[in-house]
Amino acid sequence: MTHSSPPVRCEELTVGYHGEPVLEGVSFTVETGATLALVGRSGCGKTTLLKTLAGILDPLDGEATIHGTRVPHSPPGGELGYIPQSLGLVMHETVLTNVLHGRLSDLGAIRSLLGRFPTDAKTDARDAIERVGLGGYEQRRVKELSGGQRRRVAIARAFVQEPRVLLADEMLSELDSETAHSIVDCLATLQAETDMAAVIVEHNLTVANDISDTVLRLGTGGIEERIERTRDPVSRQRHE
Ligand SMILES: Nc1ncnc2c1ncn2[C@@H]1O[C@H](COP(=O)(O)OP(=O)(O)OP(=O)(O)O)[C@@H](O)[C@H]1O
Ligand SMILES: [Mg+2]
Structure with a gap:
């Protein structure tokens, strides 16, 4: 490179x-x-x-x-940030957890599987969720959202990565x-x-x-x- x-x-x-x-x-x-x-x-x-x-x-x-x-x-x-046409979200997980997956490469898979995300990652994720207009939906499960709301979760997940x-x-x-x-x-x-x-x-x-x-x-x-x-x-x- x-x-x-x-x-x-x-x-x-x-x-x-x-x-x-x-x-x-x-x-x-x-x-x-x-x-x-x-x-x-x-x-x-x-x-x-x-x-x-x-x-x-x-x-x-x-x-x-x-x-x-x-x-x-x-x-x-x-x-590299990728927003697939099929979105690639984990449906049974919350909006916040899905967005935090954008930080996986920073955190290491094991830490994230254990759900231990550092505070600054959570702050950034909440900020990205707010920016796509989903403030207040952090704890909602993705399967309970509309198609357009799901798309915005995928966008927030890519944005939080700052690719x-x-x-x-x-x-x-x-x-x-x-x-x-x-x-x-x-x-x-x-x-x-x-x-x-x-x-x-x-x-x-x-x-x-x-x-x-x-x-x-x-x-x-x-x-x-x-x-x-x-x-x-x-x-x-x-x-x-
Ligand atoms: N997994 C696959 N295996 C074989 N052929 C595929 C596969 N996925 C897509 N194709 C074929 O490749 C071509 C291009 O598909 P692609 O999904 O890239 O189109 P697209 O331009 O994104 O279309 P759309 O606007 O509908 O999303 C199509 O003819 C499609 O049938
Ligand atoms: Mg396509």
Whole structure:
């Protein structure tokens, strides 16, 4: 790993399942503090690409790196935050415990399994829960929440990790526009504070355009269009 490497880099990357490509020849770079949005019709391979960047799927060909570490190897702890489309929450556990799982790599698995989270981790987790608008829900079990509330728990879990790279799969779906705007504000604040880079899957093209520096439109088998955006820093901070 070198610090001169960009947060995310793909070079002629081929992704897919069981040796069968879904997307081929994907190349892009995401610089520090920048956001890249992946758009495209259902089934074109957005999640497959994101899972490959997250190290869940092996690349079929080409190369992808996160801060210089070649996927599927994991970059050092805390570097990568992933919000899966399926959320990956522990349904019978509380909101607070799920969000604290974002700190697993700091704490060590055994300590967290024993439920012994240090006070500062709890303070940060409560703060993240508040920021996604779920203050007061800390002790509620995730299985008792709505789809949009669950999504916000997954967002808080990723935010509390303060990752250097965030991979988010349809983070804003199931949310009303007011809640979605407040999550976009949270993301902008986190990026301003930490220079985090983000790769987001977003099916709403208007939202994708608003919150990203680059939009990649994926089509059958690969990148169909690459749109470079010039974001107004004010609208980036206050997405209204
Ligand atoms: N585990 C799997 N094994 C084999 N093929 C898969 C698997 N998961 C997805 N696929 C296939 O890979 C292709 C891309 O799926 P993917 O989930 O990446 O699409 P997507 O762009 O994220 O779609 P959506 O917008 O509906 O979430 C689809 O044809 C899908 O059927
Ligand atoms: Mg998907």
